[in-house]
Amino acid sequence: MIAGVSTTGRAQAQQSKSRPEAAELKTFDLGDFKLENGKILTAAKLAYTTRGTLNASKTNAILLPSPYSGDHTSYDFLIGPGRAIDPAVYFIIATNQLGNGRSSSPSNTPAPLHGADFPSLAIRDDIEATHRLVAQGLGIEKLLAVVGFSMGGQQAMQWAVSFPEAMRGVVNLCGSAREYPFGFVRLEGAKGAIKADPTWNGGRYTEPPVAGLRALGLHWIAWAYSPEWWRDGEYKARGGTIEKQVDQWASGFLDQDANDLLCQAVKWQANDVATTPGMGGDLARALGSIKAKVLLMPSRTDQYFLAADVEAEGRLIPGSRLFVIPSTYGHTAGGGGDPAMVPVLNRMIKEFLESLGVEGNPAR
């Protein structure tokens, strides 16, 4: 996860002297979990961490669903004293999305659902699983907010549509409520890179498809940042040379499991709040049903989730607010990848969360 888009946030956090201390990774048992496609994921598990303390009125909980190839640490750049999400103020729940290798995934599920036999997932499976954790496991009826980046932002939007009364606010960093065809075909390129390696063997590999994982990293490199980022030489501050950047990205996914990465990519491709039961495929209807206050934060130069698409979605969300991150760091800007934007994101999200009104906050 060195070079994945989500890891820019991690790298950022690692550089920071005020990195939050590692929280204990906990597991929530989902039992035999029925997926949206009707299949049963047996003995399903959701891995998560919590930080801070839930207040008496249970109104200070913030959910952070992990992005593609990320995990419960992906939002560390937003967490800490003085940052957007202070554990002294908020109860922070950071979940690992299904398929990421920590929650139930192809790589960690025993036969007969191991690896290539793992069922395909939907974003709504994550929402259902996480809702059970929040409502049943933690006894929280209404979250203060769901904050997510990239696929985490997709989850945040789906939360707002599936459970409109279950949060006061939503922050969607560089994510969209629907995957548009451009994104779908770009993900075909990502999947194709892994599958080009016969070692992958239809998912039934006996050793990691290293060549495919390297090709995956090289697939993402030109998508992750903007042309301006490369033109202006920002990489010189990050890796010295283009060649170093290429090397870093080529090895950026070698510590991840190929089937897990494919599982997440397929889920990403199918993302669409309009297909939520009851919405009849109507995006305007789905987004119009949102009750939460929504802050949309696309990046001006995001080549995954175009700012124009997110803006168009915003026009369908009652009372939504828009802040286009003025960065050349493309998609990675929303994950903490742009050092200059990290304080900006922290301040804006902090103010947004405060505007939602926390009652009985132990720190106040």
Place this chain on the structure above:
Amino acid sequence: MIAGVSTTGRAQAQQSKSRPEAAELKTFDLGDFKLENGKILTAAKLAYTTRGTLNASKTNAILLPSPYSGDHTSYDFLIGPGRAIDPAVYFIIATNQLGNGRSSSPSNTPAPLHGADFPSLAIRDDIEATHRLVAQGLGIEKLLAVVGFSMGGQQAMQWAVSFPEAMRGVVNLCGSAREYPFGFVRLEGAKGAIKADPTWNGGRYTEPPVAGLRALGLHWIAWAYSPEWWRDGEYKARGGTIEKQVDQWASGFLDQDANDLLCQAVKWQANDVATTPGMGGDLARALGSIKAKVLLMPSRTDQYFLAADVEAEGRLIPGSRLFVIPSTYGHTAGGGGDPAMVPVLNRMIKEFLESLGVEGNPAR
């Protein structure tokens, strides 16, 4: 070459009832050809076609250098009665770039320079080879114009810098005079897709690396058009469904040789008129030395050669003219891929060529 970017032009031409009749493929012997890197390409050959008749004053010749993965037929959408380049008016020389499988290439060069042992090339090797064909082979001192798309546009710009007196005009469709870092890393993704297939075996394959070639097609799919093109559903008119588009692109390079495609990609990555001997790495100096009239035609939505980059180059070229193709078809718009733009490109290039003044034209 079904789905490669250059093939949109071919596909377009195939649909046209007025497709030019196939011209005989000829070969120009370059002998033991010294490359810019000092290596010798033994018994080198340049494959080309000609159409029309060279006039007595030898002033009506137009050179069309092939784009990446394309060939001498890639400009058929511009050729014919009523089109930009009428064989009744002009003498048309369509060359195959070195490495494309028709001129000297990894795939068609015997040992000891076969396949993986083929030397790496520079755009200037093409210019040197083509200049010999034009000047020595065909006895033409000054071309009317060099017209090129994509890597053909790169060749056109390098012609104008290397041999500033050798043409009156240059038309650069969706190409740039230098490969910028963003394009360099995107091409790393393209190369990585092929190399992910162990069948490729460092270029020493005994059967085609089909999985790698499929990954290459999927690499290109999201780059070729614009996000708007996908959003607006243009693909519905072309292939019916996204899935069909994906299938077409996945199989689009299966009839090409992997080493040939890599050879062209490496050449593309190194493109830079500023490194022309005598220019000292200075782009402004190189572009400022151009004597030809230059018409730059980037596509507004090109994700390979950004219109902004081409415009910036244009400001360094004395008297250059700019027409930004108003298309959502991304890079492919410059290769005839956008049906609505084909008549526009033809009219504009026709007028530009006429403005250059042909003397002793047999058809007039």
